[in-house]
Amino acid sequence: MSTTSTSPPLTTSHESAFRVRLRRMGETSGRVLSNPTTLGGLVIIVVMVGMAVLAPWLVEPNTPNASQMPRDWGAIAVPPGSPGHLLGTTNTGGDVLYGVIWGARTSLRLSLIVVTVTVAIGVAVGSLAGFRGGRLDEILMRIVDVFLSIPELIFALAIAAVLGPSFRNIILALAIVFWVKYARIMRAQVMHVKQNDYVDASRVIGDSSWNIFRKDVLPNSITPVVVQATLDMGNIVLVGATLSFIGLAEAGLAEWGVLVSEGQAGISGGRWWASTFPGLMVFLWALAFNLLGDGIRDVLDPKTETR
């Protein structure tokens, strides 16, 4: 191929780096969303997150603490469709609709906090280990091994035993357990990416290690972390619901796991609604983020195998 004659048509003069980057971002998002299941996942996420954000306008917040279930002692265990209680109430008079909507807020808070904290720690530790290598890598990876050997459920129970059952402790327990995965992914990626000639090219230019990391290594290693973080937005809610189901959250919290737990006794008595609706929410939340995560992976990171 000749190098000069095959140049694509001249671009217009107002072309700029910003426009090109923006267009590339648009093209990538377009490709992600062209897959109907991914789009479906995103739609569910938008609805659920919308519910979480708009909760105070959808259902009047409970006073004084909006994240606690309101109790209507006059309408205990009423079925869905009852006046004032669209999805029925629990056997302690908690409005299921309130739990479903405010539970979305709790779940969003849980997954956002845990994912942000764990990604930050994991990326920092993994990058340091992978980029520096040597003794530091050795030490950090042994620490990671220690954390990997902690069973998350038992660890969460231990935290609850020591610090008392509360939603905050669930966040803490999950954060302590989940960062390790990101550290490992990031380390492997960084070690792979730093072997590219463009890293050596930047070293030959004389750019600083920090700039090389920031410009060359990090952007080219972060994709699997983004994919994993998306999947974990769903997984964490699943694990969080499990933990609150077994009683690690405060009783009466507007949280899906707590509600499922509260309603389970009634299922055998035909009062299916108190567990089913919040259970369905957990399911949809996890499903939606998994669909989106897989879709992102297919486009950005086609080499990684799908689970």
Add this chain to the structure above:
Amino acid sequence: MTAATDQRTVLAVRDLKKHFPIKDGALQRVVGQVRAVDGVSFDLLRGETLGLVGESGCGKTTLGRVLAGLEKPTSGGVYFDLSEQQRTELDQALRAGQGEDLAQLEAAHRVDRLDATNWRRFRRNTQMVFQDSFSSLNPRHLVSDIVGRPLRVYKEASGSALTERVVGLLEQVGLGRQHLYRYPHQFSGGQRQRISIARALALDPELVILDEPTSALDVSVQAQILNLLHELQQNRGFTFLFITHDLSVVRHMADRIAVMYLGRIAESGETTGLFDDPIHPYTEALLRANPDLTGDDEGFRGLEGTVPDPARPPQGCRFHTRCEYATPDCGWEIDDVVLQLEDTPALFDKLVGVERRSPFDADLEFVDASAAAALETALHGDEVPSSMKAAIEQVSVGAQTVSIKFREVNEVLLTPRGNDRLAACVLDALPSRD
């Protein structure tokens, strides 16, 4: 080469070694060293192109990376930017051993000991173009970022001035403004290599190390890139170190050539002289292995055998195991016997162990006496080169062992052969072919 009054030496390389440890076992103990570069010395003068030629695995890429400052040498030194006088002083100081003169020179010129200011100067002035144009450009950066990056690092320009500088650089390598805001994947291999070259030239460096810049390209594109490099050098007076396995490429590009074999320079000299009249058999073998350069098909013949293990380089001349002109003085040793044995599995399976007193003297122990006898017979057989037979000083067959003693030979060093030529060969000249 031009005979200037003060010919500066961009790089003076002195007995440079780069060994990589071989680690083994659960504890990662070091069990050996791969001698990728094992005692290389040469000068690279300002404005010249030195072609570094050799088979894959000969250490030429490692040498290039050490010279570019990407790897620290195991021992020996790379000295940057010396005047003629400084170079003489350096060689005197190196001969005299440690001294104040040497320490002073090293602080200002030795690449792995430079202070911050001198390091920056070296870094700016030594750039590199890599073989793989896919891997050498960050896929997430636009061409404007890639080519502009060196200028940004040294704060040479910013904003629209930077863009104009980048456009200027792109035009020098045959690209243009329309390519500024594209990603590397939107270009062909040749175009990407042009981008790499533009990046390397951005800081107007003294030295550009070209590590097989055209090996991954189509032949037609190769020629374009070579012409571009040639033209750039004519116009801007760069010094090039051109690393390649392709002799026809260096013939086109280089003023001088250094032929590398197994971590060492086998022969070096001015290009035309070296091509017309090679002294080292390896150089000749490389030339004969290149179909374009011989003209007649009769002369075309590949090199026989494989490159020996760089963790255990041969004694004497490193090429003796594959050399068709080998003499008894070329460094025949016990390893050569073991190598012969490996080709005869029936015998090799019966080998129990090798007890070495020196690389030239050892007992080979077999499971039974017949195997030992068979080896002795084999040593007189046709499979063994006659020069190797002649190098054997003593063979004695015991019950199950064969003691073999070869003539002890020193390392074959590079010696001047007149007319700016150096060669590491025991022969004075190649035997005539007919």
